[in-house]
Amino acid sequence: MSNYLILTQTLKAAGMRLTPQRTAVCRFLAESDEHPTAAMIYDELKLQFDSFSLATVYNTLDALVKLGAVNALGGVGDDSVHYDADTEPHVNLACLSCNKIVDIPSEHVTHLDDEITAATGYKLLGARVLYYGLCPDCQESSNR
């Protein structure tokens, strides 16, 4: 199932209405791999509606986060929260020089959930695994 359908069906299954604004937020999230902020989503989508409000963006994002379909990534360098529609276990890897964030799959991260649940009894709702470093390109640049 496409990521877009997962998001919209998640909202519907929770008894929420599928308004044009909400489906637009879901589509934008699903089609982006840029980990957008609420403001980035708003700036883009307001062009598509006669009127459109940041509050609607937050409303939709909060619902998706609470439903576990989207991860909120806070404290990533700038001071706003980035959203990631990929909730499969993976590592976010940020380059401190060029500020790109890439997703990478990880053998060990896929096992973390089970390990943590077994060790603590917490009910896990989400995770953020964020590494910082210098990407290969920027390592080169800094050597020149």
Place this chain on the structure above:
Amino acid sequence: MSNYLILTQTLKAAGMRLTPQRTAVCRFLAESDEHPTAAMIYDELKLQFDSFSLATVYNTLDALVKLGAVNALGGVGDDSVHYDADTEPHVNLACLSCNKIVDIPSEHVTHLDDEITAATGYKLLGARVLYYGLCPDCQESSNR
């Protein structure tokens, strides 16, 4: 070497002056396992100084984070950043209901560095592994 000395020596090694305010922030961080916020540190330490400013707390914390001696944990449920003086590989586990954060050691997290370096060629400089969910106590409360 004690955690307190690591923090103060890190500041000194970076050419920063060891003022009484800064050493107090370092001591508080080193002796706390509560992952305090800037406001929590300020509220406690202002009792020890005739005058004391939140800006000084932020100044010191920002320096320690940039130097890699402290991790900043944002987006944890309340809307302020928590600080963790333990930079050894471990999992931070936050409860979204009571906002407590606990540290837990993890077999898998200790191997993540090697795995990521091998897979990507990045030069890793730091990491934050944050899980969030409901602690056993809060799961009970929400069932009542």
Place this chain on the structure above:
DNA sequence: GACTTATTTATAATAATTCTAAATTTGGAA
């Protein structure tokens, strides 16, 4: 089509963090 309720909108309110400029303190040099 009318009704009930959820949702959207625009704006105001809140609160964490950053900025600013003046006053103070620091560590080094004479």
Place this chain on the structure above:
DNA sequence: TTCCAAATTTAGAATTATTATAAATAAGTC
């Protein structure tokens, strides 16, 4: 020690992401 330049602290103002509010609008149901 005393002086000096530079770093630091302070208090408060400014900024800004997010949340709350209340009136207007749209959805889904009968």
